[in-house]
Amino acid sequence: MDTQKTDLLSLLPDELEKFIISLGEPKYRSKQLFSQMHKGVSPDDMTNIGKATKEKLSKSAYYSLPVIRRKLVSAIDGTVKYLFELSDFNSVESVVMKYKHGNTICVSSQVGCRMGCAFCASTIGGKVRDLTPSEILGQVLVAQKDTGERISNIVMMGIGEPLDNYDNVIRFLRLVGAEDGMNIGYRHISLSTCGLVDKIARLAKEDMPITLSISLHASDDETRSAIMPINKKWSVDALLSACREYYAATGRRISFEYTLIAGKNDSQASAERLAKKLNSALRPSRSDSFPIHVNLIPVNPVEETGFTSSGKQAVTKFAKTLEDNGIRATVRRTLGADINASCGQLRREEEKKK
Numbered sequence: 001m002d003t004q005k006t007d008l009l010s011l012l013p014d015e016l017e018k019f020i021i022s023l024g025e026p027k028y029r030s031k032q033l034f035s036q037m038h039k040g041v042s043p044d045d046m047t048n049i050g051k052a053t054k055e056k057l058s059k060s061a062y063y064s065l066p067v068i069r070r071k072l073v074s075a076i077d078g079t080v081k082y083l084f085e086l087s088d089f090n091s092v093e094s095v096v097m098k099y100k101h102g103n104t105i106c107v108s109s110q111v112g113c114r115m116g117c118a119f120c121a122s123t124i125g126g127k128v129r130d131l132t133p134s135e136i137l138g139q140v141l142v143a144q145k146d147t148g149e150r151i152s153n154i155v156m157m158g159i160g161e162p163l164d165n166y167d168n169v170i171r172f173l174r175l176v177g178a179e180d181g182m183n184i185g186y187r188h189i190s191l192s193t194c195g196l197v198d199k200i201a202r203l204a205k206e207d208m209p210i211t212l213s214i215s216l217h218a219s220d221d222e223t224r225s226a227i228m229p230i231n232k233k234w235s236v237d238a239l240l241s242a243c244r245e246y247y248a249a250t251g252r253r254i255s256f257e258y259t260l261i262a263g264k265n266d267s268q269a270s271a272e273r274l275a276k277k278l279n280s281a282l283r284p285s286r287s288d289s290f291p292i293h294v295n296l297i298p299v300n301p302v303e304e305t306g307f308t309s310s311g312k313q314a315v316t317k318f319a320k321t322l323e324d325n326g327i328r329a330t331v332r333r334t335l336g337a338d339i340n341a342s343c344g345q346l347r348r349e350e351e352k353k354k
């Protein structure tokens with residue numbers, strides 16, 4: 001990556017057009033370039049562009065995609081996990097999951113993470129750097145090319161806190177939605193956050209109705225602050241009030257992630273407290289119909305954290321308590337159980353080898 005040069009894959013259609021015209025090239029060239037680049041084809045390999053244009057481009061711009069460093073395919077359900085190497089040799093992970101409603105990719109937004117959640121593998125070495133818009137998009141393009149199947153849904157749930165890399169993530173969302181590119185609409189995208197309240201408020205004003213997924217994991221400040229440092233900055237109440245505003249602005253339902261950790265947040269009392277909190281904060285009057293959905297995820301044991309997963313019985317009981325209190329709850333189906341598919345663990349393995 002040459003920072004003096006223009007990163008072609010991070011440019012929006014109108015920006016690419018301006019850039020192409022500034023090189024003295026005809027306007028239509030920009031559309032050709034955009035659609036090919038967004039299929040994972042480098043300008044150098046395009047057959048409909050002449051040598052002179054390619055030379056002009058390579059003098060002032062670059063096109064770079066992440067390289068597949070490792071690839072694991074689940075024998076159980078076909079889930080594919082990639083360890084991608086970036087141009088500065090940092091690495092990130094992506095996972096492609098095959099659902100009936102289409103192939104879904106889980107992408108990373110940062111190299112590492114600075115949020116410090118106690119159960120998470122991605123944050124152990126801190127944040128190294130933000131990913132550029134093209135590095136986030138590149139994960140989708142390379143995975144789609146490699147699997148040979150269309151990717152139709154995106155979840156921003158890989159390594160990093162997407163709202164901590166706000167501008168680049170917003171640009172990525174615009175790029176991936178572009179008609180001449182991947183053309184993935186906002187309704188097919190969800191973004192998971194540990195709860196950066198100021199950024200949730202900003203996102204509500206972007207006119208980008210993506211689905212928000214809130215990593216809640218506890219409904220009282222004491223428990224949540226003990227496992228998620230961000231809660232010391234923005235309390236559970238502040239977070240839920242931002243969720244209300246997001247829903248009011250976008251009409252999009254919000255889902256809550258709740259990772260069950262044995263002995264920490266998985267008791268009957270925790271389930272009752274969670275239901276009560278969600279109902280009182282999001283549906284203060286009886287007529288409120290705020291659609292609440294909780295995804296229960298038995299914690300994935302990470303060697304360094306010492307946390308263990310709640311037993312099957314505790315998980316089922318937790319879900320039932322939520323349902324009994326009017327909260328829809330599903331236990332997350334584990335995909336790729338045989339390939340360590342939860343994000344951050346493959347990169348962590350590689351880092352340890354260094």
Ligand code: SAH
Pocket residue numbers: 115117119120121156157158159160161162192193194195213214215257259297298299300301302342
């Ligand atoms: N930073 C964002 C997105 C990345 S984490 C966020 O916090 O939402 C994606 C999801 O995986 C989050 O819900 C996170 O809390 C959860 N997670 C992290 N480590 C986990 C583990 N060991 N077991 C289960 N879920 C985990």
